[in-house]
Amino acid sequence: MARATVQDVARTAGVSVGTVSRVLNGSSAVSASAKEKVNAAIKELSYRPLASARDLRRDRTMRVLALAKNLDSLVISEVFRGVGDAAADNGYVSLIAATDGDRDREQQLVDMLRNGSVDGLVIFSPTMPDEDVNTVAEQLSVIQVCEIVDAEAAFGVSIDDRQAAYDITKHLIDTGAKKLAMLAHRGARSGRLREEGFRQALAEAGLESDQVLLGEGNFGFHAGRSLAKKLLEGKDLPDAVFCGTDVVAAGCVRELTDAGLRVPNDVAVAGFDDSAQAEMCVPELTTVRQPAYEMGRVAFAELLERMTVEGSHRKGRTFLPHELVIRDSTK
Amino acid sequence: MARATVQDVARTAGVSVGTVSRVLNGSSAVSASAKEKVNAAIKELSYRPLASARDLRRDRTMRVLALAKNLDSLVISEVFRGVGDAAADNGYVSLIAATDGDRDREQQLVDMLRNGSVDGLVIFSPTMPDEDVNTVAEQLSVIQVCEIVDAEAAFGVSIDDRQAAYDITKHLIDTGAKKLAMLAHRGARSGRLREEGFRQALAEAGLESDQVLLGEGNFGFHAGRSLAKKLLEGKDLPDAVFCGTDVVAAGCVRELTDAGLRVPNDVAVAGFDDSAQAEMCVPELTTVRQPAYEMGRVAFAELLERMTVEGSHRKGRTFLPHELVIRDSTK
DNA sequence: GCGATCTATGGAATCGATTCCAAATGTGTT
DNA sequence: AACACATTTGGAATCGATTCCATAGATCGC
Known part of the structure; x- marks a missing residue:
């Protein structure tokens, strides 16, 4: 049995296609009897509008697409949960796709916006160069979350990464740290801002650091371990380490612990994101909480404006408040 | 400037719409000069086919949708990476959506298959009742992964959960355990099979257990802790605990350790999935590795058959081999 | 040089739902 | 009873890309 069409429904119900469509969309007035007949026919044929x-006819899809390199971070899945809920509240469906850091695949997914497969795009961690992101963002209904390209025309939703890094570094200094190190991801667009905040806090305390270590590729537990190993091998071991993510911090803690050092007594360690790993680590991690779910909701709201209000390509970042979560890995 | 259509391209290139379409799809022969003119016009108007x-015309979308309750498990994201890669190899785009365990939203997403928004569906953790899953799966291009409803007509790709649970339980017994407990998720469809395997291994060793504890809702670190707490409060503490996931095992280890017990000396703990947490835990967890990426690839391949070969609704599960990973949490 | 075959092309029909316009029916007013 | 007006309905046009069919032109053999 082939798929039923609106024609079939009309024939079965003994009305015209116009009436069927009106029942489906509840647009203008339809008599109760017609509505009843149409609904019966729809059920009988188990009809769904294609x-x-x-x-094609409506020139919109009521779908948005959220893009990220991968989906294995809790921050991402929380952000996307926020996007999904906000989308649902507005009658949209939100879909997610992973690019795996593949330029071609990312291009193909962005093309889904260009060719009208979706009405809007949420970009988390773009693989393409900054200028391309900006070009796309200026022309189409796009919003960036968390990782936002650094440009005049930058726009999107995130925390104030510079301030967050400043806050947590200050906390480390306040608890007695004199020699600080930072483990960051080379690829992260938020990295430069965080390094600024880190250095600013040091400068205000009359300190400085030559131990900002950058990881490449998969920035996870093992990266944390191997970067920490480099610290251990260095001439002067820091007494506090600020890590780009909680998972990296967990790796760092593990490496230090295995080397016989005590956290936080010998070395304090701070993470970032307040993901599940922060609580699972021993000792539990001091970290910065990002309001990920809320960021997703706000991102969708701004995207909605871009999609529906003509020429509303407002620029500028929207900052949401972060929160310092102090646990046992710093004292 | 409105979107360019195939008509516009035809006019600009000075050819007919048929020729434009032929260039786009490389279907039948087009002269080199015409091809050139069309491509120039496409570039000039930056045209993308809607x-x-x-x-609508082709009656397919070259898109598939993957559904899961949430995306915060590494197994899920690996499965979906496999689906995505296999899809890309075949010219499909794979999209992901989270249901959050919401029936209505799940229904809406399944409807995307019914109304032709996508050509196929990969279901990870269905919220709807088993019979509904079966109904959907019998009529439409659907494949289940990992969590497969238990029915005659069951079909999908997974490991042999019963055997995997048997294997790891046997390992626990082989390393000296006499009193075993199991922490499982009430909602999980794989749970019953795993419990079977657990009990079978016990029975073969002349043992039995009245400590199969079921968790509800969010089955994570905290669930592991609180279920372990129940074990600690019980009259006879087990000497080995088999947990439904690594994260739960990590919670269990933490609770036991905090209570002054040593893992594995006092109590051995085993996890499931070989996720990142297995390595991050102290001691590192013995667990069962699921070939998640491969499962995703195979799932897409089977879905592709359903989508393209008429009436090819082959039934039955496809099992992929699991692997016991022995680490320090069992001795 | 003429019919036969092949290649390239234009243009109309098509996919299925929506929407506009006109017509038909019904209601109320004087 | 006649007219104005509101409600409901049918049906054609529309969205934009694809594809089938017919034809114009080129090529070939004899």
């Missing part, structure tokens, strides 16, 4: 035909 | 119009 999405492509509807989208 | 997805909905194309999908």
Whole structure:
């Protein structure tokens, strides 16, 4: 049995296609008897309006797409949960796709916006160069979350990464740290801002650091371990380490602990994100909480404005407040 | 400036719409000069064929949708990476959506298959009742991964959960355990099979257990802690605990350790999934590795058959081999 | 040089749902 | 009873890309 069309429904119900469509969309007035007949026919044929035909005619899809390199971070999945809920509240469906850091695949997914497969795009961790992101963002309904390219026209939703890094570094200094190190991801766009905050806090305390170590590729537990190993091998061991993510911090703690050092007594360690790992680590990690779910909701709201209000390409970042979460890995 | 259509391209290139379409799809022969003119016009107007119009005419979308309750498990993201790669190899785009365990939202997403928004569906952790899953799966291009409903007509890709649980339980017994407990998730469809395997291994060793504890809701670190707490409060403490996931095992280890017990000397603990947490835990966890990425690839391959070969609704599960990973949490 | 075959092309029909316009029916007013 | 007006309905046009069919032109053999 082939798929039923609006024609079939009309025939079965003994009305015209116009009436069927009116019942489906509740647009203008339809008599109660007609509505009843149509609904009966719809049920009988188990009819569903074909999405492509509807989208073609309406010139919109009520779908948005969220892009990220991968999905294995709790921050990402929380952000996307926020996007999804906000989308649902507004009658949209939000879909997610992973680029795996593949330029071509990312291009293909961005093309889904260009060719009208979706109405809007949420970009988490772009692989393409900054200028391309800006070009796309200026022309299309796009919003960036968390990782936002650094440019005049930058726009999107995130925390104030510079301030957050400043705050947590200050906390480390306040608890007695004199020699600080930082483990950051080379690829991260937030990295430069965080390094600024880190250095600013040091400068205000009359300190400085030559131990900002950058990791490449997969910035996870093992990266944390191997970067910490470099610290251990260095001539002067820091007494506090600020890590780009909680997972890296966990790796760092593990490496230090295995080397016989005590955290936080010998070396304090701070993470970032307040992900599940922060609580699972021993000792539990001091970290910065990002309001990930809320960021997702706000991102969708701003995207919605771009999608529906003509020419509303407002620029500028929207900052959401972060929160310092102090646990046992710093004293 | 409105979106360019195939008509506009035809006019600009001085050819007919048929020729433009032929160039786009490389279908039948087009002269070199015409091809050149069309490509120039496409570039000039930065034209992209509208997805909905194309999908309508072709009656397929070259998109598949992968559904899961949430995305915060490494197994899920690896499975979906496999699906995504296999899809890309075949010219498909794979999209992901989270249901959050919400029936209505799940229904809405399944409807995307019914209304032709996508060509196929990969279901990870269905919220709807088993019979509904079966109904959907029998009629439409659907494949289940990992969590597969238990029915005659069951079909999908997973490991042999019963055997895997048997294997790891046997390992616990082989290393000296006499009193075993199991922490499982009430909602998980794989749970019953794993419990079978657990009990079978016990029975073969002449043992039995009245300590199969079921967790509800969010089955994570805290669930592991609180279930372990129940074990500690019980009259006879087990000497080995088999946990449904690594994260739960990590919670269990933490609770036991905080209570002054040593893992594995006093109590051995085993996890499941070989996720990142297994290595991050102290001691590192013995666990079962699921070939998640490969499962995703195979799942797409089977889905592709369902989507393209008429009436090919082969039934039955496809099992992929699991692997026991022995680490320090068992001795 | 003429019919036969092949290649390239234009243009109309098509996919299925929506929407506009006009017509038909019904209601109320004087 | 006649007219104005509101409600409901049918049906054609529309969205944009694809594809089938017919034809114009080129190529070939004899």
